[in-house]
Amino acid sequence: MAKYKLEYLWLDGYTPVPNLRGKTQIKEFADFPTLEQLPYWGFDGSSTQQAEGKSSDCVLKPVAVYPDSTRINGVLVMCEVMMPDKVTPHPTNFRATILDDPGAWFGFEQEYFFYQDGKPIGFPEFGYPAPQGPYYTGVGFSNVGSVARQIVEEHLDICLNAGINHEGINAEVAKGQWEFQIFGKGSKKCADEMWVARYILQRLCEKYEIDIEYHCKPLGATDWNGSGMHANFSTEYLRTVGGKEYFEKLMAAFEKYKDEHIAVYGPDNHMRLTGLHETQSIDKFSYGIADRGASIRVPHSFVNDGYKGYLEDRRPNSQGDPYAIASRILKTVASVEV
Missing domain, CATH: 3.30.590.10 (Glutamine synthetase/guanido kinase, catalytic domain)
Known part of the structure; x- marks a missing residue:
């Protein structure tokens, strides 16, 4: 087992242009982790214009994973922002609602x-x-x-x-x-x-x-x-x-x-x-x-x-x-x- 540095990335709630955000957690895996192995994670949405302080929990759902050659055992994890139920896309999560066509x-x-x-x-x-x-x-x-x-x-x-x-x-x-x-x-x-x-x-x-x-x-x-x-x-x-x-x-x-x-x-x-x-x-x-x-x-x-x-x-x-x-x-x- 090796410890991997997982850099979770997401788009915040700023308008008209969202900013990229990122934070790292350390997890052990036998090999480079697959998308299915990556856990959901939380963050303080009140600091990213995605929640109020009295109810600030937002959830990060991994949607794509990439090796990060700038770090030993580094991983870049692109995420969607979800509501605390882990099912409902956050209002700022435009990715969840866009048209997608593999042939496009x-x-x-x-x-x-x-x-x-x-x-x-x-x-x-x-x-x-x-x-x-x-x-x-x-x-x-x-x-x-x-x-x-x-x-x-x-x-x-x-x-x-x-x-x-x-x-x-x-x-x-x-x-x-x-x-x-x-x-x-x-x-x-x-x-x-x-x-x-x-x-x-x-x-x-x-x-x-x-x-x-x-x-x-x-x-x-x-x-x-x-x-x-x-x-x-x-x-x-x-x-x-x-x-x-x-x-x-x-x-x-x-x-x-x-x-x-x-x-x-x-x-x-x-x-x-x-x-x-x-x-x-x-x-x-x-x-x-x-x-x-x-x-x-x-x-x-x-x-x-x-x-x-x-x-x-x-x-x-x-x-x-x-x-x-x-x-x-x-x-x-x-x-x-x-």
């Missing part, structure tokens, strides 16, 4: 800024660095600095060691801005892995005294890109049948439910979706082949393969909840008759 594939592109001392790393004490241009997929100290690449490489290794389907990294358009991509089959699986990857990144940055800024437009109304979390998606039907007629009906549904999508695609999106910096205006819906300024970007491969494959919704922002984003996309897809 999602790929999220998480953009973010590294922040230190109130500004993106690489920014001077006053003013701004040289304009955007050389930073995207850049190389060299003047473009990406000295510490960012070290962090993203460490983050990549930890995620891969955890079995998270991390698909890539790159420096982004603004200085101090980076991106990583997570792909998963099934909305819950992909969203679980995105939240755990976010947790790993934030925890990793503690030792560098750097914070992760997820706000979609942290530099405000300036000529600097904001941060998105573009959602690439496909369903079994879209991959295997598709067709132009179905695609046009699908785009009509996305336009019909435009406001419902924007409502769950992350707060302050009006600051980012301005029609500039590779975005469509928040009050409009459009789609276009290889058009990075459209609401939905349609890859050339999709059209060339007979309108089959995946599509990219570019409207979700970097603060968005991947559970909510994936669920809303599936609801709109389900509204289209095949």
Whole structure:
């Protein structure tokens, strides 16, 4: 028997963007624990805006488990928050109620800024660095600095060691801005892995005294890109049948439910979706082949393969909840008759 360090992770009750929380318990197992072996656990919901002090007990239900290579016998345990009866999902537990389809594939592109001392790393004490241009997929100290690449490489290794389907990294358009991509089959699986990857990144940055800024437009109304979390998606039907007629009906549904999508695609999106910096205006819906300024970007491969494959919704922002984003996309897809 070995003692394992179980880091239970959950989303708190803060709005409009929940925070990740985590605490550790030690349990003995003969081997790396399976999900079924992991016990429920409690926490003080009055400290996370999930309960009142006079009745503060909340329950953590393990839903996914990952090896944690940063610790000896480390385990990362993604959890749902439940009421004390261990049956009723807590009102903040959106994961328990979302649509899920194992045949639906999602790929999220998480953009973010590294922040230190109130500004993106690489920014001077006053003013701004040289304009955007050389930073995207850049190389060299003047473009990406000295510490960012070290962090993203460490983050990549930890995620891969955890079995998270991390698909890539790159420096982004603004200085101090980076991106990583997570792909998963099934909305819950992909969203679980995105939240755990976010947790790993934030925890990793503690030792560098750097914070992760997820706000979609942290530099405000300036000529600097904001941060998105573009959602690439496909369903079994879209991959295997598709067709132009179905695609046009699908785009009509996305336009019909435009406001419902924007409502769950992350707060302050009006600051980012301005029609500039590779975005469509928040009050409009459009789609276009290889058009990075459209609401939905349609890859050339999709059209060339007979309108089959995946599509990219570019409207979700970097603060968005991947559970909510994936669920809303599936609801709109389900509204289209095949």
